[in-house]
Structure formats: structure tokens, C-alpha cells
Amino acid sequence: MGIIEAKIKEHKIIPVIAIEKMDDVLPLADSLTEGGLPLIEITFRTKIAPEAIKLLQKERPEMLIGAGTVLTNDELELAIDNGAAFGVAPGFNPKIVEEALKNNFFFMPGILTPSDLEAALSMGINVFKFFPAEAAGGVTYLKSLSAPYTHKNIQFIPTGGINIKNLKDYLNLDEVLAVGGTWLAKKAEIESGLWEMILEKCQTAKSLVSLNN
């Protein structure tokens, strides 16, 4: 297991973030870190994503900083150039995976079916985002999906509908490396500067995960 994968496994929860204002980047990062989750996936759903990654890389280098919703090779390049440690996408796009591999960049494409999984696996990927986790059938579906491939040493990061109530159900599965989600810091909460609320949500999630160990 590589260093990035090991760090994700250690924290078990990836806060997935869509952020609009640069002024919110550091206060948000500090709320997550003080809440016990020094890692972040900044999604390319907002224009400032590359700049936000760069700022965090400079000002909070101790955090594990990733890029999310990477949908094109240009976005992949921006993620890498601005210092992201890992990349994630909701779906499996072989062009992006190929480019990530060329750059030796830790990238987790999204998969939902055996065909997606096998296509990504055949390119050398063994950590997948499982998206949209809950809508697709949740833990029951993930168990069935992964059953034929357990000998392939694959790991999943379920995202989509994960929250404080169901995260443990996913983390109890051996093949789940971590879960991801926006519930820890919703867009509206970031925009309203509810840093204390975000910090407390991280603490609650973290304490559940620690009990799980």
C-alpha cells in the first residue's frame, strides 16, 4: 500500500468539498483538521478549486490534499500542477486514468458495475471510488459487486449518500478503505462560515470511526 492510500486508510473519512470563496479555504481546512480530519478533497465543481489546492499546499502542507470531480485531462493537469496528492472522479474515464498513471499520480476513478471495475482494474487501478453508493444499493450492493474480486486486493471509497448514520456500516467491510462525503461541510455551511459546526461534525464522525477500530 502506498503512502497516500495508507493515510486515507488511517483517517477513514474524506471530507468532499465544493468551495466558492478563497477566503473560506483556510478557516474550513482548520475546522476539518481541528475536528480530527486533516484531509480534504477539493472538487473541481467550483472555479477556485486549483487555486484553493495551491493555497492549502503552501499554507497547510501537513494536510492530505486531493482534487475531486476531475472530469478532463486539463483538470487533472491543474490538480497535479497545483500540488494535489491524489485525484478522484465520479466515473471511470480511461483517458484520465491513463494520464494519471503516466504522471505517477494516485487517482481513484468512480465505478458502479463489474464492467467499470474490470476496465479500471485492467489498467492497474485497485482503489476505486464507489459512486453513488447509497442510491445504487449501499452496503448490500457493494458486497455483491466486490465478491468476485476479493482475491484482486481491491479497495473502495464509497461516496454519495454517506452520513453519520451509515458510515460505520461501510467501514465494517474489509474492502472499504474509507468513505467520502459532503455531509461534514455542506456548501451552505461553508458559505455561512459555520466553522464550529463543521468542526463538531468532524469530531463526531471521527469518534465513531475511532470506536470502530
Ligand code: 3PG
Ligand atoms: C461526491 O462527489 O463524492 C459526491 O457528490 C458526494 O456525495 P454526497 O454529497 O452525497 O456526500
